[in-house]
Each structure stands twice: as C-alpha cells, then as structure tokens.
Amino acid sequence: MPVDPSLVGREFPAPAPLTVTRERIGAFASAVGHPGDDVPPTFPIVLAFDAMMAFLDAEQIDLHRIVHGEQRFAYERPITVGDELTARLTVTGLRQIGGADIIGTASEITDATGAVVCTGKATLVHSGATS
Numbered sequence: 001m002p003v004d005p006s007l008v009g010r011e012f013p014a015p016a017p018l019t020v021t022r023e024r025i026g027a028f029a030s031a032v033g034h035p036g037d038d039v040p041p042t043f044p045i046v047l048a049f050d051a052m053m054a055f056l057d058a059e060q061i062d063l064h065r066i067v068h069g070e071q072r073f074a075y076e077r078p079i080t081v082g083d084e085l086t087a088r089l090t091v092t093g094l095r096q097i098g099g100a101d102i103i104g105t106a107s108e109i110t111d112a113t114g115a116v117v118c119t120g121k122a123t124l125v126h127s128g129a130t131s
Helices: 022-032 045-058
Strands: 011-013 066-075 084-097 100-110 116-127
Touching: 011 045, 045 084, 045 100, 045 116
Parallel strands: none
Antiparallel strands: 011 084, 066 116, 084 100, 100 116
C-alpha cells in the first residue's frame, strides 16, 4: 500500500530530548569507527532516527520495508557535551516510482533554547506490501 501523499508537510517529534554526554559520544564514535574525542559529524542521526521512528510508528510503516537512500547534515553550530537536543522530522516530499515510495524528510535538531543546531535531510525508499 503506498504512503499517503497528504503526509507532506506533517511533523513528527522525537519522543524525548537527548542530553549529549561524553559516554554517548564515545559509544557512538566507537560504533562508527570515528577516531578522536570530538563529536562525529553523523551523531545527530541518533535523534533523527528517533524522530523517524515516531513518523513510521504513527503512520504504521514497517521499518523493514525502508531502505535509507541518502542522508546529509547542515550545521548551524557544533554539538557539544551538555547540549540537550530535540528533533522534529518533517515530511518534505513524496513520490512513487516503480511501486516504491520515495519519501523526503528533514529533521530539525534544536537545543534547549529552541535554536537550530543542525538539520538532517534524508531520503527513504519504502517498498509497499506485496500481495
């Protein structure tokens, strides 16, 4: 079943804020093979994924039918230890190609003051249920 085109423009917040700690950065850096003590540039995926899961759950889309097509981040400022970050995913586009839904998303990552820290843009490819 195709994804409903009326989703374009809808927002889905991550369920909870995330406090950036050295331990969290270290665990993520180790998992992705990032050397050094700085925050890996892909660290915001932790929050963007939570917001994406909120979207998939709300729309009853199975994660196992999603292929991650593209991901990029645009930073307003670096992420630092102690930041309390939240994410809100917006569905920015939707088109159907060859029986698949191509879903564009933007996840705005903000700090405790509401200032934008970075925006992650992703393309998700959803294969509908087979009959």
